[in-house]
Amino acid sequence: MKKILFILPYYKIGGTLTSFANLIPLIDKKVYEIDVFALTNDVDDVAILPKGVNYLEVNMGAPNVVAVQKRMKSKVVRFLKSGKRLLVKFGYDLSDIVFKKMAKSLSGKYDVVIAFQEGQPTRMAQYISAPEKIAWVHCIYSRFKSMANDSVFAAYNRFDKIVCVSYTAAKDLIVCEPQWKEKIHVVYNVVNTSKVNTMASMGKLFEKKINLVSIGRIDPVKRFSYIPAIARKLKELGFEFDWRIIGGIAVQEEHDKLIGNISDCKVDDCVHPIGVQSNPYPYIKSSDLLVCLSSSETFNYTIAEAKAIGTPVVTTDFPCAFEFVEHEKTGLILPIEQIADGIKRMLTDKALYLDMQNRLIANKKTAIYYKEQLESLL
Numbered sequence: 001m002k003k004i005l006f007i008l009p010y011y012k013i014g015g016t017l018t019s020f021a022n023l024i025p026l027i028d029k030k031v032y033e034i035d036v037f038a039l040t041n042d043v044d045d046v047a048i049l050p051k052g053v054n055y056l057e058v059n060m061g062a063p064n065v066v067a068v069q070k071r072m073k074s075k076v077v078r079f080l081k082s083g084k085r086l087l088v089k090f091g092y093d094l095s096d097i098v099f100k101k102m103a104k105s106l107s108g109k110y111d112v113v114i115a116f117q118e119g120q121p122t123r124m125a126q127y128i129s130a131p132e133k134i135a136w137v138h139c140i141y142s143r144f145k146s147m148a149n150d151s152v153f154a155a156y157n158r159f160d161k162i163v164c165v166s167y168t169a170a171k172d173l174i175v176c177e178p179q180w181k182e183k184i185h186v187v188y189n190v191v192n193t194s195k196v197n198t199m200a201s202m203g204k205l206f207e208k209k210i211n212l213v214s215i216g217r218i219d220p221v222k223r224f225s226y227i228p229a230i231a232r233k234l235k236e237l238g239f240e241f242d243w244r245i246i247g248g249i250a251v252q253e254e255h256d257k258l259i260g261n262i263s264d265c266k267v268d269d270c271v272h273p274i275g276v277q278s279n280p281y282p283y284i285k286s287s288d289l290l291v292c293l294s295s296s297e298t299f300n301y302t303i304a305e306a307k308a309i310g311t312p313v314v315t316t317d318f319p320c321a322f323e324f325v326e327h328e329k330t331g332l333i334l335p336i337e338q339i340a341d342g343i344k345r346m347l348t349d350k351a352l353y354l355d356m357q358n359r360l361i362a363n364k365k366t367a368i369y370y371k372e373q374l375e376s377l378l
Contacts (some may be wrong), residue, residue, distance in 0.1 A: 001030075001031065001032065001033050002031065002032050002033070002112065003032070003034075003101070003104060003109065003110045003111050003112075004027070004032050004035070004110060004111065004112045004114060004378075005033065005034075005036070005037060005109070005110040005113045005114065005124045005128070005130070006020065006034065006035070006036045006037070006038060006053075006116050007035070007038075007039070007114065007115045007116060007117075007121040007122075007124060007128075008020065008038045008039070008115050008117065008121060009039050009040070009117050009119070009120055009121050010039065010040045010041070011036050011038055011049060012248075013136060013248065013276055014118070015137055015301055016116065016117045018191070018301050019138065019165070019189045019299075020036060020050075020116055020191075021049065021050045021331070022189065022190040022192050023189075023190055023374065024050040024052065024053060024054075025050060025052075025130070025149065025192070026190060027042065027373055027374070027378075028252065030051050032378070033054075033056075033242050034052070034053040035053065035054045035056055036053055036054065036055045036056065037056045037057070037106060037127055037302055038055075039102075039120055039121060039359065041057065042256050044080070046272075046366065047144055047180070050362040052243060054150065071254065076348070078279070089308070095120075095123065095222040096127075096151070099120075099124040099127055100127045100266060102124055103124060103126075103127035103128040103129075104127075106128050107127075107128050107130070108129050108130075109164075110130045110133065110344075111119060111130065111131055111378065112116040112131070112132045112133075112134065112301055113125055113128045113130040113132070113134070113135075113240045113289065114132045114135075114136065114157070115133070115134070115135045115136060115369050116136045116265075117136060118136075118137050118138065118139055118141075118144055119133070119139060119151075119152060119371055122135050122152070122155050122156065122159075123151065123152060123155050125155075125159075126155040126158040126159070126221070131158045131161055131222060132160050133158065133185055134159075134160065134161045134162075134377070135155075135156055135159040135161070135162050135163070136163045137162060137165070137169065137173065137298075138163050138165055138166075138294075138299070139169070139300055140156075140162075140168075140169055140172055140178070140296050140297075140298055140319075140320075141169065141172055141173040141176050142172050142175070142176050143296050145176060147261045150161060150185065151335050154179075156177070158258055159183070160183060160185050161183050161184075161185055161377065162183055162185070162260075163184075163186070163187050163189065163377065164185070164186050164187075164298065165186070165188060165189050165296050165298050165299040166186065166199065166299050166320050166323055166324075167186055167323060168298070168319045168320040168322075168323050169182070169299075170185075170186050171304040172319075179341065182340060185377055186373065186374075187373045187377055188299065188373065189299045189304070189373055190302060191301070191304045191305060193309050196281055196308045196309060197281075197308065197309060199279050199282075200281035200282055200284060200285040200309050201282075201285070202281075202282060202367070203209040203279065203281070203282020203283070203285070203286070203298075203327060204286075205285075205286045206242065206287075207287040209240055209241060209242065210240065210241035210242070210286040210288055210300060210347060211243075211244070211252065211286055211288055212240050212241055212242070212288065212289050212290075212291055213243070213244050213245075213283050213284055213289075213290055214227065214243070214244075214245050214246070214289040214290070214291050214292065214293065214294075214302075214345070215245075215246045215247055215248065215262040215280055215283075215284070215290070215302040216246075216247045216249055216294070216302060217247050217248055217249075217250035218245075218248065218249045218251065218254050218255045218273075219250040219251050219254055220251060220254050220295075221294060221295050221296055222247075222254075222291040222293065223294060223295055223336065223339055224234070224245055224247075224254070224258050224273075224293065225257040225258045225261050225263075226245060226293055226300065226336060226339075227245065227258070227271055227291075227293070228258070228262045228264070228265035229261065229265055229269050229346070230260035230265050230272055230339055230340045230343070231243055231265065231267040231270055232265040232266070234266055234288035234340055234343060235267065235270065235328070235339075236279075237344055238268055239344070239347065240270075241270055242270055242272060242292075243270055243271045243272065244272050244273075244283055245258070245271070245272065245274065246251055246273055246274055246275070246276070246277050246280050247275070247276060247285060248276040249277060252291065255273075255316045258273060273276075274364045280302075281305065281309065284302075284305060284309050284311050284341060285309050285310075285359065286307050287311055288311075288312075288346075288347065289311065289312055289313070289314055289343060289346055289347075290302060290303065290306035290311050290312075290313050290314075291313075291314050291315070291343065292313065292314070292315040292316060292321075293315075293316050293336060293339065293340065294315075295316070295317060295318060295336075296318050297320050297321070298320055299316050299320065299324070300315075300320070300321075303315060303321075303324055303325060303331075304324060307324075307325075307331075307360055310357055310360045310361050311360070312330065312331050312346060312353060312356040312357060313325055313330065313331030313332070314331060314332045314334070314340065314342045314343055314346060315333055315334075316333075316334065316335065316336045317333050317334060317335055321333045324327050326359075328352070329359055330344065330356055330359055331356065331357075332345070
């Protein structure tokens with residue numbers, strides 16, 4: 001039996017954890033034994049991790065995870081949270097020293113080591129000794145490269161394979177780093193359509209009025225702070241609706257901006273940030289539209305899940321949107337300045353809306369898990 005080690009940043013709800021949770025059931029446990037190591041054991045109260053794997057330095061509770069930091073990791077956490085910024089300010093970065101110490105205890109024990117997120121997990125995993133190492137990239141590399149330092153990217157030279165979660169992201173990475181072309185692979189994020197639809201049926205339906213939903217962390221890249229202005233325009237057009245925003249706070253300034261814009265636009269009666277939800281799928285099922293305003297994505301899980309449930313999508317025109325949404329067939333793809341008009345069109349053109357719903361319902365029945373992509377990679 002081969003042993004795989006996944007390196008995660010933490011156990012907090014988001015795209016990376018969702019991708020991991022959906023990927024694990026596809027790996028044959030008769031062939032592979034799976035361990036997971038997180039750089040910190042930070043965990044959301046509503047996070048539920050997949051079974052059948054061994055979480056190093058974590059005590060599992062039912063149904064949620066109960067995370068307990070061990071002595072070594074506690075020291076690392078304290079360093080990363082307190083000392084690192086001060087040292088970097090004076091030109092010192094001791095991260096690699098810490099990562100090497102963490103990696104030493106994991107070296108020589110695994111056949112495959114997978115850094116399952118760009119950034120710190122990849123920097124740490126480069127130092128783990130193993131026959132094969134794989135780095136997962138969940139972002140648009142060119143955007144990421146503009147925000148990180150050179151030591152982050154040098155780590156990729158120590159990996160045998162680099163995985164992107166969309167062909168759009170893979171093309172971007174090849175343009176940026178053509179020397180890595182031969183080791184770049186695409187493995188789509190998995191959507192468990194059966195599970196999603198089962199969980200979507202667990203909630204209560206909203207009252208019969210127009211319902212919109214947007215899901216994701218409160219972060220500038222998601223552009224939720226634009227929602228109040230769009231909502232004000234819809235109100236001026238005569239629509240009565242509730243627009244729910246589901247997600248935790250990633251950047252406090254963006255959350256404050258959202259709340260301030262809700263007040264300034266006088267849409268507190270129809271725009272509702274409701275935080276993290278352990279089961280967001282009933283909200284998608286009960287909504288007329290899922291609205292995505294992102295400026296950049298590599299694979300938007302909420303769009304994929306809305307399609308699986310049968311809820312049409314209105315999304316901004318980030319590059320990967322065209323890979324996962326068929327314009328005017330399963331949703332609308334528009335510049336952010338035209339989103340209000342797109343929502344209006346979807347809510348008033350009943351023939352278009354019903355055609356999209358029928359296409360999504362038909363596609364649900366033939367959805368696949370991309371298991372072949374994963375097996376080929378491993």
